[in-house]
Amino acid sequence: MRILQGIAVSPGVAIGEAVVIDDKGYRIPRRFIARGAVEAEMKRLESAFAAVGKQIEQSRDEIAGELGQQYGAIFSAHLQMLQDSKLRTEIDHLVKQRHYSAEYAITRALGKYSKFFENLPNAYLRERANDVHDIERRLMGELMGNRREALEEIKSPVVVLANNLTPSETANLNREMVLGFVTEVGGPGGHTAIVAEALEIPAVVGVGDFLNEISGGDLVIIDGDQGRVIFQPDDETIARYEQEVEEHRSLAARLDLLRDLPAELLSGERIHLYANIEFPHEVDSCQQRGAEGIGLYRTEFLYLGQDQEPTEEDHYQVYAKVVQDLGGAPIVIRTLDLGADKIARSVGESRVAESNPFLGLRSIRLSLRNISLFRTQLRAILRASTLGEIQVMFPLVSTLHELRQAKMLLTDIMEDLDEEGIPYDRNLKIGMMVEVPSSVIMLDHFAKEVDFISIGTNDLVQYTLAVDRSNKEVAALYNNCDPAVLRLIEMTVRLAKEADIKTTLCGQMGGNPIYAMLLIGLGLRSLSITPSAIPEIKKVCRSVSLAQCEEVARRVREMENAREIKRYLREEVRRAVPELLM
């Protein structure tokens, strides 16, 4: 058993056999084969060995012919290894008796030798590990060549282990078959992480190098709540996690009963729960969870994984579909929120590495620098606004000037549309994200110029505490319940209330039941969260009174450190809603 710690990006627990995707794209599929398939598997093994034997002979003859006999001799040794009767007996045994797939049996048997050689002090003998890898690669190439399993075509339930997954690879994962995934690199802000949460697949990223030590088919537990990955867990650990999975399943079934009930406090106040989405198809799961609408529609996906900038029509089609699927429920479309590094290709700029991308050209700054790109998106949003209740929201606004520029552009486009005779909603509501301390401090001014705000806690925490949470060295300093962050949230809620504009909180903090009582106590009445979190948050709302929440906020106000606050909040929610398995 081996436990690695990574960054938890998508909650839940997954237990399954590993599919390893290494840099070369080898996908070592399932560990076991059906009893009746042993004979077929032995045939695959046989023909792979025969084909690789021919390959090696060919290499030997070519090299010997070109460079001389002693150079060819190394391949002669490879051939000897391939034909090693002891190795072959072992592999055959793994397939026949233990029903391992041919791939897994080979990895298992050869891996033992390569590991042994790698650890030798003698340099010449240590090199033998490379010979073993070479044979393994050839055999895998032969086996997989006939049956290479594309990621989206995985046929049995697995957990995916990779150095990295691109957002589009993640988006294409087969949700029925992929129980969870773990990557060596990546951080919580990455789109891969956001997609994982949208797909409701438990995921841990940024674990560091581990793929070399893992074989496809190994049993893996992914703990997406704690950010832990457990390889070859012992029976006790498996039992413990299986029980947890079962408890969550039965809790989910009970929470499902709340779907059509309002998120209403015991004392009668209504809390409004909206959903954050990434893809149009998520509208379904929002409705199943009883979301009142979409509080945050991220539009970055239109820009990623494409060679060309999306056209106005591309935007319009997507927005129109989402709005129509929503059947009258409101949706807040957030304009492009990407960094310069991610979008450089689309806007035709050379990719300049920024030394501080989070402090650099991103979000609204990038849009204001690329007016034509921004204009395209805004025109599409306006055109779609006649189809339902669309609101537009600008991300990462840090100065009044930026907000005014963005609004001016919007007015400009409205005039164009008027001239062209294209209809749009003249009363379209305009909002901004509050996720930079400067926008909180200046909120009395901002509030006069927008119809609503949404507090983006992920970035607000990052910019308040000056912590890049994808940086392992400092990620531990990133904390949602740091008192400084909580003061900014409270200040935002108060200033927005004074100006009589609607405040929503979006971001991962809102979806964690630990914070629900506090946020309500601080005055929030509207949360936009990942769809899967809606039932739990609703359960908390329906289990507590406003007085209880305000008491929690009062107590927290007196506390001076995040650790103390978090412990207290967890205790309170446990006491108020014991069913929640916190």
Next chain:
Amino acid sequence: MTHQQATRRIVIKNQQGLHARPADAFVKLANQFQSNIEIERDTLRVSGKSILDLLTLVAEQGVQLTIIAIGPDAETAVDALAALVDSFVEEDDQPDIQPD
């Protein structure tokens, strides 16, 4: 059928030890005999007909090994294998080329 047993102690003399090419040659020769052939280093005993096994002995220069053959051609086998190991020392001049 008579099953004789023969043993022979040998010392690895070539600089690079029992690396890939010598091991390959050893196993090829060993496989030509009917006898069961095992190699012993201290308390470790492995098959002399498996190159992977042989390499795991980590037989560097100066290491003492015992060849044990059991079978109808046991004597011939240990003689031939011991002579082969002695001949490796001449190979030292040749480069040991790694693939990749």
